[in-house]
Amino acid sequence: MLYLIGLGLGDVEDxxxxxxxxxxxxxxxxxxxxxxxxxxxxxxVPALEALLGRSVIPADRETLEEKAxxxxxxxxxxxxxxxxxxDPMAATTHSDLILRAREAGVPVKILHNASIISAVxxxxxxxxxxxxxVSICFWTESWRPRSFAQHVRENLRRGLHTxxxxxxxxxxxDMTALMRGRKEFEPPRFMTVAQAASQLLEIVxxxxxxxxxxxxxxxxxxxxxxVPDCFTPDTLCIGLARVGLPDEKILAAPLRDLIDVDMGGxxxxxxxxxxxxxxxxxxxxxxxxxxxxxxxxxK
Amino acid sequence: MLYLIGLGLGDVEDxxxxxxxxxxxxxxxxxxxxxxxxxxxxxxVPALEALLGRSVIPADRETLEEKAxxxxxxxxxxxxxxxxxxDPMAATTHSDLILRAREAGVPVKILHNASIISAVxxxxxxxxxxxxxVSICFWTESWRPRSFAQHVRENLRRGLHTxxxxxxxxxxxDMTALMRGRKEFEPPRFMTVAQAASQLLEIVxxxxxxxxxxxxxxxxxxxxxxVPDCFTPDTLCIGLARVGLPDEKILAAPLRDLIDVDMGGxxxxxxxxxxxxxxxxxxxxxxxxxxxxxxxxxK
Numbered sequence: 001m002l003y004l005i006g007l008g009l010g011d012v013e014d015x016x017x018x019x020x021x022x023x024x025x026x027x028x029x030x031x032x033x034x035x036x037x038x039x040x041x042x043x044x045v046p047a048l049e050a051l052l053g054r055s056v057i058p059a060d061r062e063t064l065e066e067k068a069x070x071x072x073x074x075x076x077x078x079x080x081x082x083x084x085x086x087d088p089m090a091a092t093t094h095s096d097l098i099l100r101a102r103e104a105g106v107p108v109k110i111l112h113n114a115s116i117i118s119a120v121x122x123x124x125x126x127x128x129x130x131x132x133x134v135s136i137c138f139w140t141e142s143w144r145p146r147s148f149a150q151h152v153r154e155n156l157r158r159g160l161h162t163x164x165x166x167x168x169x170x171x172x173x174d175m176t177a178l179m180r181g182r183k184e185f186e187p188p189r190f191m192t193v194a195q196a197a198s199q200l201l202e203i204v205x206x207x208x209x210x211x212x213x214x215x216x217x218x219x220x221x222x223x224x225x226x227v228p229d230c231f232t233p234d235t236l237c238i239g240l241a242r243v244g245l246p247d248e249k250i251l252a253a254p255l256r257d258l259i260d261v262d263m264g265g266x267x268x269x270x271x272x273x274x275x276x277x278x279x280x281x282x283x284x285x286x287x288x289x290x291x292x293x294x295x296x297x298x299k
Numbered sequence: 300m301l302y303l304i305g306l307g308l309g310d311v312e313d314x315x316x317x318x319x320x321x322x323x324x325x326x327x328x329x330x331x332x333x334x335x336x337x338x339x340x341x342x343x344v345p346a347l348e349a350l351l352g353r354s355v356i357p358a359d360r361e362t363l364e365e366k367a368x369x370x371x372x373x374x375x376x377x378x379x380x381x382x383x384x385x386d387p388m389a390a391t392t393h394s395d396l397i398l399r400a401r402e403a404g405v406p407v408k409i410l411h412n413a414s415i416i417s418a419v420x421x422x423x424x425x426x427x428x429x430x431x432x433v434s435i436c437f438w439t440e441s442w443r444p445r446s447f448a449q450h451v452r453e454n455l456r457r458g459l460h461t462x463x464x465x466x467x468x469x470x471x472x473d474m475t476a477l478m479r480g481r482k483e484f485e486p487p488r489f490m491t492v493a494q495a496a497s498q499l500l501e502i503v504x505x506x507x508x509x510x511x512x513x514x515x516x517x518x519x520x521x522x523x524x525x526v527p528d529c530f531t532p533d534t535l536c537i538g539l540a541r542v543g544l545p546d547e548k549i550l551a552a553p554l555r556d557l558i559d560v561d562m563g564g565x566x567x568x569x570x571x572x573x574x575x576x577x578x579x580x581x582x583x584x585x586x587x588x589x590x591x592x593x594x595x596x597x598k
Contacts, residue, residue, distance in 0.1 A: 008315060009411055016412075017319055017350070018312035051316070087413060089420025095582050098423075102585070110421055112308055112413035112543045113315075114386060117426050119411040121388025124397075127416050128432040132459055135427065154457060160431055244411045283394050286401070 002072065002101045003081040004088035006113025009244030010039045010267070012047040015083075019111045023052050027078035030071060031056040032064060032094075034170045036085035036267065037188075039245060048083070056083065060171050068100045075106045087115035116269050119243050120163050123250060123271065124283020130163055131155030136196050136270070137167040138189065146203045149231070152272050156230040159275035166191035166268050190266035193239030193251070197258035197270070204231050204255065231272070236294070238271040238287065239263055253289035261289065301371065301400045302380040303387035305412025308543030309338045309566070311346040314382075318410045322351050326377035329370060330355040331363060331393075333469045335384035335566065336487075338544055347382070355382065359470050367399045374405045386414035415568050418542050419462050422549060422570065423582020429462055430454030435495050435569070436466040437488065445502045448530070451571050455529040458574035465490035465567050489565035492538030492550070496557035496569070503530050503554065530571070535593065537570040537586065538562055552588035560588065 003022050008014030015023070023029050031048060038044025049055055057063075059082070064071070071080060088094055088110055101108050121127055132155060134148040148164075155162045169189040177184035233256035241249040241263035249263050255272075276284065288294050302321050307313030314322070322328050330347060337343025348354055358381070363370070370379060387393055387409055400407050420426055431454060433447040447463075454461045468488040476483035532555040540548040540562035548562050554571075575583065587593050 013317035014315045016313045016315055020316055087417045090417035090426050095423050095578055112418040114411035115417035117417040118386045118389035118414035122409055124394050127389045132430050133427040279394055
């Protein structure tokens with residue numbers, strides 16, 4: 001059996017009782033380390049090994065995508081476990097590995113766990129008032145994608161909140177070293193709330209024509225030139241850091257005020273708020289960076 | 300400290316190692332039994348008590364909403380735990396209890412866990428291709444709400460999937476008994492995939508004018524009379540039962556073919572599919588009720 005076991009939000013003890021039992025007795029245990037990470041030194045490996053009482057095999061994207069047959073080796077007779085921070089099927093899917101397992105006749109079981117997708121409820125915002133989730137990636141000088149902002153605007157027009165997942169770069173090849181013939185990796189990078197806010201602020205400060213052109217639909221009677229009005233530097237946003245961990249931090253403020261907050265270590269997420277229900281409002285007030293700067297209705 | 304501890308998708312061993320440790324040593328443990336349930340007899344109470352090695356206090360909506368001060372009693376000095384199936388802050392929020400705790404000066408910690416909101420990834424559909432979540436409630440002779448179908452249509456127009464949470468009725472007062480002066484409760488009811496499909500089929504078979512009138516926006520140039528075209532008896536839907544449990548069942552078929560499937564015991568959920576990415580498509584094929592009836596592209 002191939003088990004995909006969710007580890008939850010980052011504390012090693014977030015693993016389920018069932019997941020712990022299976023991982024302890026499996027033939028081999030892989031630990032996926034490129035889409036998220038556990039708290040603690042060395043990406044949480046020592047803490048995880050201490051809890052399991054056994055060693056784990058750290059697995060990056062290459063291992064999981066190109067060495068699927070190594071992972072599946074022997075899984076027809078014994079149990080092989082792949083541990084994934086969050087929910088193994090959320091945010092990033094491991095569909096490909098599952099499809100390969102099924103092709104090889106290896107049965108698969110998924111142990112779900114907490115994911116930021118549902119844990120955003122910790123802000124008091126109601127999960128059914130969220131629209132499509134978007135991802136914000138690191139901009140480079142030549143690559144500055146902003147089409148995700150369309151989805152944010154579409155959500156806002158419907159009064160819906162948007163959860164923005166922030167970029168994670170782990171084991172990125174170091175191009176300078178590569179050109180010198182050495183395979184080295186850049187240090188891991190995790191987008192912060194301040195970085196996300198500043199990319200978003202740049203987007204909302206520009207005319208929206210560029211991204212509106214690639215198929216964005218606008219409600220009848222609302223000309224394209226009015227589109228940016230729903231998403232401005234004053235739009236209420238929420239920055240989240242280390243959700244579910246002891247040092248979780250949540251800050252609510254207009255977009256423009258989040259560009260220089262320091263919310264500490266990874267992982268961070270970001271919410272662009274749509275319309276707020278009174279109970280949501282009461283809850284979000286607790287997280288205000290500066291109560292006097294919240295929209296009038298929230299003070 | 301007030302702990303809200305998520306129990307995950309319904310297997311008693313889905314509780315986290317940390318959650319188990321806290322619940323075992325807490326002064327009192329409540330078990331919320333009105334928004335979901337654990338597997339096993341008596342709503343999972345005996346199984347839960349066996350795992351924790353202690354008794355739990357079953358809590359219905361009334362206990363949690365009207366007796367918050369009883370729950371919080373002593374929580375300033377010791378630990379009180381409230382166990383909630385799923386994620387304590389997803390699907391239904393327990394915001395009110397948290398706000399009251401904070402007013403009373405009681406610190407609060409949330410232990411997130413798996414929720415159907417992110418576990419839908421088990422279908423192979425990508426979570427960032429879902430739009431707003433909707434709830435479908437039991438229709439009565441006089442109350443047949445269908446405005447949620449607007450959200451499904453809005454999602455479909457953007458190519459997004461819709462997760463539909465299906466109604467749960469636990470501890471509903473028995474009106475006939477109440478009129479005779481006796482406080483009795485109806486047996487628990489859980490909406491099935493077939494019931495949800497048949498309500499949806501009735502909605503898509505009717506002219507959309509009624510629900511279109513309460514503020515539904517239509518993309519420019521698309522007259523209202525064309526609206527129903529995006530959501531029809533042929534729209535691909537997925538029925539889900541007991542996600543994450545050993546007898547999980549997933550079936551994909553056009554809406555019209557799901558009205559008489561029998562997917563067994565609770566809990567059930569429902570997905571209306573938007574556009575499918577090739578990898579999603581490959582995964583969803585595995586769940587086809589009848590491969591020949593899937594849309595042409597999926598065969």
